[in-house]
Structure formats: structure tokens, C-alpha cells
Amino acid sequence: MIIPQKYLVFLGDVETDLNAKTGFGLVYWRPESCAGQLRLPPCKVTLGIPDMTPAQAIAAGAQTLVIGVAPVGGVIQPGWIGPIVAAVEAGLNVASGMHTRLGSVPEIADAARRTGRSLFDVRHSDRKFPVGTGRKRSGKRLLTVGTDCAIGKKYTALSIARALQERGREATFRATGQTGILISGAGVAIDAVIADFIAGAAEWLSPDNDAGHWDVIEGQGSLFHPGYAGVSMGLLHGSQPDAIVVCTEAGRVEIDSYPGFNIPDLRRCIDLHLEIGSRTNPNIRCAGISVNTAKLATAQREKYLSDLETKFAVPCFDPVATGAGRLAESL
């Protein structure tokens, strides 16, 4: 799935910044890919980029209208259909991370057929993948893994890819989830793949590359998650990472929404990833620990990270508060 950029970011009539977090993520990580925003009255949320009509956006280089808002339930709202159809008729493709498929809305499907525009439903995966082969690929790979879901794996991977690029290294962020795919314009929604082909899809996602090139792969779920560990397992085998970076959150004690399931001990978490990952890459190592320290005061944060670094002897960082620079330098 490769989504033509630049984007016109659609915010609909969203009422809070939180519900527009996909849009904010796009502008934060790919400002150069965002031509403008399209808001429906009375929308007051702004991404801080110019308001544009589809025609203006096309003149500014836009090729795709991206749904940058995530309402509860992930459903395309009735009031959005007219503006989306108008964007298609003006010449834009449409990309969405909603549960509702764009093509399941008859007006949008018709408009796409009439105009030859493409509809990208990044939450779904219609592509067929082969079974994983375990064949070693050239180039280097880093996979972010985690003690839980929604703990910073995407953000950490994006930070590391950017930090590598800023240091003149060849690096590509590889997206495995819907927001990551919209940000990078390509990727695989790995949790939407048929179970037999998880590792195969991961292999496809990070193909052979130059010896010094780093694929920085967005992790999904956790080996310790009672619901999603199968996805994490196949992604770990198929990614064949040379390096993992373990993501966690200071102060989180239980798996989100799974009372009674503790956040695993970091040492055990690292050891299990290295044991499993060594099956397809015997040289796998833990390159760092990424901690969301938002709940700690500054002084606490410094002590927390430095204690962790003493214990594990790898760079320990908060991708927001301290950045991934030291990690990138250590690679």
C-alpha cells in the first residue's frame, strides 16, 4: 500500500484535539507532506496549516485526502460523505484508517469508480502475502517492541528513524499500523493480515537493502499481551531485527484494559524477545529502552532513566523529553 502524497488533511467537524490525533501526527512527523487542512463548520480544531479546498490543495501538490480524525467507533460520519465525494471529483484519492471501508459507502465508491481515483483503507489488508521463509535479508533492521500496547512503539520508531536521518544515516521508517501507514504513506496493517502470513508480511515490509541501511520497524502489541501476542510474535520473526528497542511507560503497572495482567519485568521482557528473535537473527541484541516518562517530574525522570541505564547498560531515553539521538549514535 503506497499512498500518493502530499495530503489534504480532513478534520470533519471534530471537536477536540485528541480526536484529531491522526492529523496532528501527520503534521508533526511529515510537515512536508501536508499541503493543508479541510475543516467543516463549525470545526474549531486546527493543525496550524492552511485551510484549503480540494482544488487549492491540488494546486499546492496534494494527491490524497486523508481522514485525520478518529471518532468513537471509527465510523465515517454521514456529514462527511458529501465533502469526501467532492474531493474525489476534484481529483484526490482518499485514505482512511476508519473501521468503515471507504468503498462500503456507495456515494464514495461511485465517485472513485467514475473518476478513477483510489481509496485506501489502511486498517484493512486485501493484499495476499506468502508464508514467512526465514531467509536472511541484507541491510540492518531495528524493531520497537513493548511491554504493552499503546506505549510508544510507533513514536519511538519514528524518532529513531528521524535521528538516524539527521545524522546522515540511511534509514526508513516501516509502518505496521494505520496511523503509521498514513504518516509514512506506505506499510502493512500487520494485525489485519491472515494469521498464517504475519511473518511473511513482515518479511515483505522490510526487503533486502544496502548493507548500512536501517529499516526502523514499528512494533505492534506485546509478546506479553493476552490478546495480541500472536501478531507481535510473527512480526518479531519476520522482521529479523538486528536490534530491538523496548518501549515501556514509567508507572504503568497493568496491561491497559486487562486488569490482573501485570506489565512484565523489563529484564524478562528483553530476554524473551532476544530468545525468540534469535530464531531468525542470531545476532539480535537489545539496543536501548524507550520510556514514556510523562507521569514523572523532571528530576525524577533523569534519575529513572539513569538508574535504568546503569542496570541495563544500553541507552535509555524518552523519545519526547530527551529524544532518540544517543540511541541513533550508538547504532
Place this chain on the structure above:
Amino acid sequence: MIIPQKYLVFLGDVETDLNAKTGFGLVYWRPESCAGQLRLPPCKVTLGIPDMTPAQAIAAGAQTLVIGVAPVGGVIQPGWIGPIVAAVEAGLNVASGMHTRLGSVPEIADAARRTGRSLFDVRHSDRKFPVGTGRKRSGKRLLTVGTDCAIGKKYTALSIARALQERGREATFRATGQTGILISGAGVAIDAVIADFIAGAAEWLSPDNDAGHWDVIEGQGSLFHPGYAGVSMGLLHGSQPDAIVVCTEAGRVEIDSYPGFNIPDLRRCIDLHLEIGSRTNPNIRCAGISVNTAKLATAQREKYLSDLETKFAVPCFDPVATGAGRLAESL
């Protein structure tokens, strides 16, 4: 997926016993469910049960025509379509483990629509499952796991379920693959589920039950398999086994069709399963080791199994040569 029994077993024009192994498996494991066989001339292979027309089979209690033959490629042969349509028109449902969906053959789809009969494509999974919850369920569960694919996990699970039943214990075989589903008449093709829902499908497959009841769950793949470990992982978490039985083959040194990937050390294999399985069932234990010893002479076999038993201190058996009786007694 619950397939109405008894079965009329369709052999088509199969030329070798090996290609009819699904049919032989049905008759071996569920003789009481097989009303008869339907062969097309010049088929010489026989399951040792009566030849019947669809009408005769219905009179003998049959409700479903089961494709008991697996041609290379898993494709429904043109010459089968007429006889399958005739069986549907006579009043039978049809079940198939072929890659080709029954409903994708227009004549078969039409016949089913006209007559209201059901078509079961056990290799595919159209059902939607929830995400795994990790909630502890009542009753007891045993999962067969393995050092590789195609190493005896289904056969071992069927043997254990039968051995428990013969000893008056409540036990149910739970199928996770196409042949197992045809044998038991129910189950989930777990490798065909969307990746996010592997553990959820496994939870659905073995619901709450009586405290003394054993679900004996057919394992899939291997945690050490470079292609399929994601499936094995989700199945292990979702099954919440109280007991695992590890299946391996004496003399196999590499993962089948994956040169360079060794068969894992048994101790390491057991330890990894127990570590991962303890996440959703802290009381998980290894209850036995099932070995395909077909490549060993009788004297070698006895020594091999007794050495293994000394080393691991659990019943070690060959489900074909020695049966699962001692294991069932130890549960």
C-alpha cells in the same frame, strides 16, 4: 462451524491411499460418523466402508458429503462437480478442506441456493472473533504443541481425547485445522483467522466447561517455526492450557522445508512454552512428550522413549506404537 454428521465420504477418482488420507482419517477416528463412501470410476482406493449413492447414504443417516481426498494444489476437479451437485440435490450438505471454495464453483453454489443446503469450507474462516481477553475459563485444557509443523499434534490430541474417554473421563477434541475439523465436525481453522483475533478464536474454541472436563486442543505450527509461530503463540495464549504435550519426531533434525533451521532442543522447547503459557495460565505444566518413532526399530524405540522419560520425568509415548493411555492416566 458445526458440520452435520453422519458423512458420506467422497473419494472422487483418487489413485493412491496417501491422497485419500483425509478419508482414512475420518474412518479411523470417527467410524461411527461415516455412513459410506462415494467413488467415481475407475477409483480403486477403498476406505473399507460401503459404497453408497447420496440417496442410500441419506437413508443410512448421512447429512453431509465430505471431500475425503486432497489432490495436489487443493483444487476441486472438474469431474467432481456433477457428482457433488447431484449429492446436494439429493439433500446433502457439502464440506471441503480444499483451497477452492465450494461456493466459488457456480454449479455447486447454485445447487446449494436452490436446495437450502450448506457448504462448509473448513480451510477458510468467515466468522468474526473478538480480541482475546485472557479471562480464566472453567474446566481443564490440554494443548498439543510441537517442535515443527506436521509432526503429530493432531494425531496426538485425538489419541489423548480418545484415551481419556475410554477411561470414563469427560473429554472433547477441539480442532484447529481443516482435517481435524472434518473429523470432529466442528472447530476453527485458526491459521485462517485475522491476526488480531488468533487468541480470541482460541478462547472461543474451548469455552467454560465442567471442572473435571478436558478440552484436548489440536496445536498448530511451532513457536520455533519461522513462518507460523504467530499462530502458535496466539493459540497458546488463548487456549490457557493446564497441560501441554510436546510433539516431536525421532530423527528429524531440521524444520521441514526450512533448511538451516534446526529442530529445537526439547528442554528449551518445553521451557519456552511454559514461560509463554504461564502468562494466561500460571499453573501450566508439561504433561508428556509424544514422539513419532516410525524411523526407529522396536528395540531402539523402547530405549529412546525410556531415556526421554528418565530425562524429563513425564510420560513419553508414541501415539501410534504405544498409545496415549499412560498419559491419560497421569492427567
